[in-house]
Structure formats: C-alpha cells, structure tokens
Amino acid sequence: MKLPIPLDMEPMLSAPGEGIPRGDSWEYEPKWDGFRTLVFRDGDKVELISRGARPMTRYFPEVLPAFRKLRSDRVVLDGELIVVGDKGLDFGALQQRIHPADSRVRMLSEATPAWYVAFDLLAEGEEDLRSEPLGTRRKRLESLLKGAKQPIFLTPYTRDEATAEDWFKRFEGAGLDGVMAKSWKGAYVPGKRLWVKVKHQRTADCVVIGWRKSADGKSLGSLLLGLYRKNELNYVGHTSSFSAAERRELIAKLKPLQVDVPPSEWDSHSSGRMPGGLSRWSRGKDLEWVTVRPELVCEVAYDKLEAGERFRHATRFLRWRLDKPPRKCGFDQIESAAQFDVRGIFARK
Incomplete structure (x- = not known):
C-alpha cells in the first residue's frame, strides 16, 4: 500500500478522567465498546489493523466492500468495530468473531455482522492529516462519509457540555462505555494519551x-x-x-x-x-x-x-x-x- 501513514502506526490514546472536562476547547463523542481499528484503503486493497498492529481483515469480510465504495480511494480512518445485539453493543459476540477457521469466520460474518464507527480521518490521497486540528479532520471526515451506509457510521460529536452529560447517562443503556473528550484544535499524535475518557464507575x-x-x-x-x-x-x-x-x-x-x-x-x-x-x-x-x-x-x-x-x-x-x-x-x-x-x-x- 502506498499511503502516507504506515500500517504499524500506533493510534492516539486516551487517559482516564474523573469527570467530563469543561471549556470551549473540547469536543465530546460517545465512547464505543468495540475493537479499536485503523482502516487503510488504497484502491481495492483494504486492511483492518488493531490497536496492537494485528491484522484484522480476514475476520470481518462483510465490512470490506463498503470501504471500497467511499468517495476517496486512498484513505486512513480511525474508529471502532462493533457488533450490535438485541440489547445494544455485544462485546462478547464481537470477541467470538476472532476465529482461526475460515468457515466459522464466514458463518459469523452473516450471523453477527460488524459495523464500523469512524471518528477520525488521518490521511486522504497523498495528504497526511495528523498535524491538522481535530476540527479540520472532522469536517473532512464528514465530507468523506456523506451518503455512506451501514455498516459504516460516523460517530456523532458535540461541543456542548450538557449534551455530553446527557449522552453519558442515556447511551449507557445501549452498551456504550461513557464519553470521550478531545481537544478541538489538537493534532493527532500517535501513541500519546492526549484524549480523555470518562467511563461509568x-x-x-x-x-x-x-x-x-x-x-x-x-x-x-x-x-x-x-x-x-x-x-x-x-x-x-x-x-x-x-x-x-x-x-x-x-x-x-x-x-x-x-x-x-x-x-x-x-x-x-x-x-x-x-x-x-x-x-x-x-x-x-x-x-x-x-x-x-x-x-x-x-x-x-x-x-x-x-x-x-x-x-x-x-x-x-x-x-x-x-x-x-x-x-x-x-x-x-x-x-x-x-x-x-x-x-x-x-x-x-
């Protein structure tokens, strides 16, 4: 793959916070309970890479065609793979998707299909966007995913603290972990814990x-x-x-x-x-x-x-x-x- 970001890049990380950070420098997103996954697309080639740089592509064949239909044919995305069950996110079913047998992988891809929730755009075409502010990357991501359909979703965000508090309470009933807080003007720094995760305790x-x-x-x-x-x-x-x-x-x-x-x-x-x-x-x-x-x-x-x-x-x-x-x-x-x-x-x- 000829992309401006290597497949073994460590994603940006988060540090635990005691409460939702306040101030106009933050934006807030739901915290998804899934597999952190980087998506690399170069034409028809698509690779799914875990947070620990493990290849995940073979385990989730059902999501690959959707990435090949994106508006740009050379991109790097950051997000989470999730499985949705009758009562919300089903992490147990997601774990079962990691199986050595191809026949089992195919069966599970139909029985418990995964969704991909994108929350960052790190590269598009020849551009490495990691040094750009989050606000800029977010606008580019919204443009890229405009019209995208299941199994690809764009995570919602808000800059309103009251909305973030509401999400923190309501979305737990869907199986989500809490809320992420990110600097609106911050760059994407691989391996650094500059985001804040606020989880239910x-x-x-x-x-x-x-x-x-x-x-x-x-x-x-x-x-x-x-x-x-x-x-x-x-x-x-x-x-x-x-x-x-x-x-x-x-x-x-x-x-x-x-x-x-x-x-x-x-x-x-x-x-x-x-x-x-x-x-x-x-x-x-x-x-x-x-x-x-x-x-x-x-x-x-x-x-x-x-x-x-x-x-x-x-x-x-x-x-x-x-x-x-x-x-x-x-x-x-x-x-x-x-x-x-x-x-x-x-x-x-």
Whole structure:
C-alpha cells in the first residue's frame, strides 16, 4: 500500500478522567465498546489493523466492500468495530468473531455482522492529516462519509457540555462505555494519551473465590471474584491492583482458605468460562489458579458488567468488607441502565 501513514502506526490514546472536562476547547463523542481499528484503503486493497498492529481483515469480510465504495480511494480512518445485539453493543459476540477457521469466520460474518464507527480521518490521497486540528479532520471526515451506509457510521460529536452529560447517562443503556473528550484544535499524535475518557464507575461487594498466580508463578497475580445468583456462586471477574508487598500479604491471608475444587464443579457454577480458562486472547499465558473457600468479601470498583454476567474489565480493589456475609453478595446490587437503541445514536442528516 502506498499511503502516507504506515500500517504499524500506533493510534492516539486516551487517559482516564474523573469527570467530563469543561471549556470551549473540547469536543465530546460517545465512547464505543468495540475493537479499536485503523482502516487503510488504497484502491481495492483494504486492511483492518488493531490497536496492537494485528491484522484484522480476514475476520470481518462483510465490512470490506463498503470501504471500497467511499468517495476517496486512498484513505486512513480511525474508529471502532462493533457488533450490535438485541440489547445494544455485544462485546462478547464481537470477541467470538476472532476465529482461526475460515468457515466459522464466514458463518459469523452473516450471523453477527460488524459495523464500523469512524471518528477520525488521518490521511486522504497523498495528504497526511495528523498535524491538522481535530476540527479540520472532522469536517473532512464528514465530507468523506456523506451518503455512506451501514455498516459504516460516523460517530456523532458535540461541543456542548450538557449534551455530553446527557449522552453519558442515556447511551449507557445501549452498551456504550461513557464519553470521550478531545481537544478541538489538537493534532493527532500517535501513541500519546492526549484524549480523555470518562467511563461509568460503580462499586460492588464480591466474594473472593480464588487467586491466579503471576506470570512467573512466584507471586499472586490477581484475586478471582464471584457473586451469588440464588444459591449458585458465579465467577464474574478479577482484581489485580496490588503492590508487591500487598501481593505477598494476600498469599499468606488466603493460604488457610485454600481448597481443592475440581474444574467440572466450577464449570457448572460459572456463567462464563471457568477461572483460568483459555480464550483466544489468552493463548500461551500461564493461567493457573488456586481455589479458596468463599469466606472473604471485598469491595471493588467496576465500569461495566457485560451481558449481566462478567465484569468487562479488571476491577479496582477498594477495601475488605469484614462486616458483609458472603451470601449477601449477589447480582441484585448491580445497577442497570434503561435500555437505549444503538441505532438512535446515529442521526443521519
């Protein structure tokens, strides 16, 4: 491909913010929960590249024809691949799209087709637009995508803080993560965390059901967490925000509670894969784990419970809850947002 930007460019990144930034220098966008993906098009050649510079093209054949129909035949876009289910964004279904078998890839491209939500234009023709202000790049992107149809969408934006606050609340019901804030006059700087991501943060009391060893097998890597649904304890995720000293203390704290539980028993209780199970994203990693009696309760901060079953990301340990009985740690404490149709986010002019 003869484009002004290399395929292995690291995309611009974001840093977490405590609240939506204020001031007339910002613009705001919905924060999509998908695969960050750069699109490189040079004539009929289209490449989809992940944030980590992995080729993604073969996994999403259904979106490629739409990129070949864009008004410009040489472009580089930044955006997210998403899958939309009955209840909004479905990250689990999106993860399943990464499969080694061509027959499975073709089947899933029809069963759970992906959409691409574009939010930046980095190059067009011979022009490298990364040094241009975001406002300029946005206008060029709107012109490029004028008349584009599903599966390509242009993310909405606003410069109004009240609208951003409204999006933050309403769009959670469609499965979105929160809101992005970007400098309207800012350039696109690869690898730099100059954008701000504002995500939903909540807390939950969880039962410690085990711990996973560190990569070298010499220390504690993370605590495994569970929640009760009726009388069944379900694995929901992990927390790993500990210092080296705290990890040593945790091993001593958990050792008296260690028990042997056969994998088949956890498999029947777990709402997802059992703790330490393999996924397509964890191949080659040491995922050995140790089971403990479900007697300790801790409070963690989380951003999202995916499909009502698993924490979307690693949680942040806050404190021990010595006053909380483990059986009181259930799914009923998890807040849910009012459902919102993803399609309503894209207001086409």
